[in-house]
Amino acid sequence: MILISLLLTLVLSSLCLALVSPTLVLKKEAMFVDAISHSVLPGIVFSFILIKSLDSFLFDFFAVFFSFLTALLLKKVFNSLKISKESIIGLFYTFLFSIGVLMVVFFANDVHLDADAVLFGQVEYTVFDTLNIQILPFLNATHLKLSLCLLVILLWVKFFSRKLYYESFDFNFATFKFKNLKYLNYIFYLILSFVLIMSFKVLGVVLVLSLAIAPGLNAKLFSKNLNDMYVYSLIYCVLSSLIGTFVAYSLNISIAGTIAFCNLIFLLLANFLKTNSMHKN
Amino acid sequence: MKIVVSNLSVSYQNLLVLNQVNFNIPINTITAIVGPNGAGKSTLLKAKLGLTNFNGNISFFGKNLKESRSKISFMSQYQEVDWNFPMTVFDLVLMGRAARLKFWQSYSQEDLEFTEKTLKEVGMWSKKDSLISNLSGGQKQKVFLARSLVSNPDILFLDEPLAGIDYKSMQDIFKILKVQKEQGKTIVVVHHNIEDISKYFDYIVVVNKKIIDFGPVEDVIKRRSISKAFNS
């Protein structure tokens, strides 16, 4: 029963991440996600100080709000410096993350919002977080939130992902031809913030980064169009999560760590397959 | 009826890239915008398309950009595009028809037919299912050109469409442009080469941070403005 609940959480989270993955990879914003995941720490700690609970909806709301603000600020900063764009992001997120760590040390040291949990997440712990109304024995609040997230993302994929796909390909053309491209990006960052915050609690910062990029990246190697990207991402996500969880469970080691590491191995494998087939042609 | 640019100035971070530019382009011509590297040719194009901030005034046959946007199309510079994208040739050209779609709509039968027609016009129909990363330089530019034609615009802006392609492809592209001109379109090309200008273009604008000269090709050549721009 616990195992099913665990698997459900994992699958829901990774599906959400797999669906934003193509856009992130095509926009080349992988390190941007890394930066966001580190920069939101002050926001999360601040939300925690305000709401005093990690599980309430209000906490999620504030955390997503701060995450969204941070993403926008990061984007603005990214575009401002001429010298080396990725360096300014490096400065920004290490600075914010440091502030966050000190905030944890000074204000929140007694609660289970400790630095390790922030980094690793504990997939196992969410099993014990329950909603007052329980639909089925093994469903809980986290599952509900993640399903809502998944629904929103599916709608977004259906209606809005295409224009961002075009924008990542040819920025000038898309900006010229399409109105409201800026707002589409804002919507995307809002959805991204929502997905990231939900997933951080479940999977931890590192695994989130891995699952947000790996499906899209592997898909890109084999895709001919946007639909292919999404299909391959979903297939990859399900396969890698299942394999990773199985390996972790058999060896009795951390699930998050195993999946993240497997994603690296799979990428190397996929790259090897792809470059070999390219040479044959 | 002309495309009129008056008192256009563009600056990036306190650096003046274009200074008080004034010129006009008559309807139904193939115009070249030439100048040395860094002269601001691409910037001029981007300003006209509203892709960069500027001071000054631009009108397209009497109307402003907002009103004429649907009748204008453009071809980006080769290097500013990610050619390793998961996209087929057909999808790339189809992208040109996306501007009219609302977010809940998908491509219509008319969109698909127009894409087919345009691809055949540029001679790339046989490659319609190829990945764009598998194309040669000349093929990429042709497909790119097809995308700007598929929406049936009145004005075409092309940013260095002939950079780095073979001679045969270049001839093919100019042939296509001539056909478009005969159909009544106005074509403006940012061109990197000053050889054979009179062979391919009717009109020319010479830029080097400001307007050196503009007008019909023969007049500008007679006035030796081009060599002035490149030697100053």
Place this chain on the structure above:
Amino acid sequence: MLIYFSVLLFALVAALYGNFCVFQKQGLIADVLGHSVFPAVILSILLTNSKSYFYMMVFSFLFSLLAFAILNYLKRNPLLDKDSIMAIILSGFFGLGTLLISILKRNSSNLISGVSDIFYGNVSAISSYDLFFILWFSLISLLVYYFLRRYLIFSSFDSTFFKFKFKIHKLVDFIFYFILTFLVTLSINLVGIILTSALFIIPCLISYKFSKNYFQLEMISSLAACFSCFLGVFISSNFNSVPTGPLIVIILGLFFISAHFISIKPSKL
């Protein structure tokens, strides 16, 4: 006293090498190298059943090189962009570390203490053996820097010409990344694995607006790095609950903010 001297020397060298990271647009490479050290440390504890500093350095160095090699291997595929590759390598290696920690927790929980030091840096945990190592390596790096400097400046500002003119550019690159990898490994003591890139890139960002030539850039960035490390180490060693890494980074960040505002005020030159 030795602590301060070693740390300051290290900060100096980090800033000097870091300047080139920024100019070659490799700002986040220190991040990738830093994250790849995490599994190395855990693995060395697991395999040698001790917290020997020497083995940790050896493993860290090997893992960093491995991460770097994987990065270059994957970059050869034009479909994969550098950004995404770095993210996967970063998270992959870190995931390996997480995995190894769960094994460590199971088997020998007494060795687990102090592992969090490598996340955020803890200057109080640096032994005199480590200090000795840091000191000597910083000196060697400084010496090498003196010889590499000309080539690195050339290569950062006009790399195509550099590759064309100097046949030894591959050697220069190799030595640079070799030393950088070591420096990143050593910086773990001070700032921890997550914040490594900060120590290398922020000093450069602070100084580039004020420097009229490269020597000035070196001076100002080194000064900024040294001062921040000095202050960070001072505060951290007197207040034990405060981790060193975040402290140093915040000081560097404040420097940057003030430098940024100062440079906006004066009239356009």
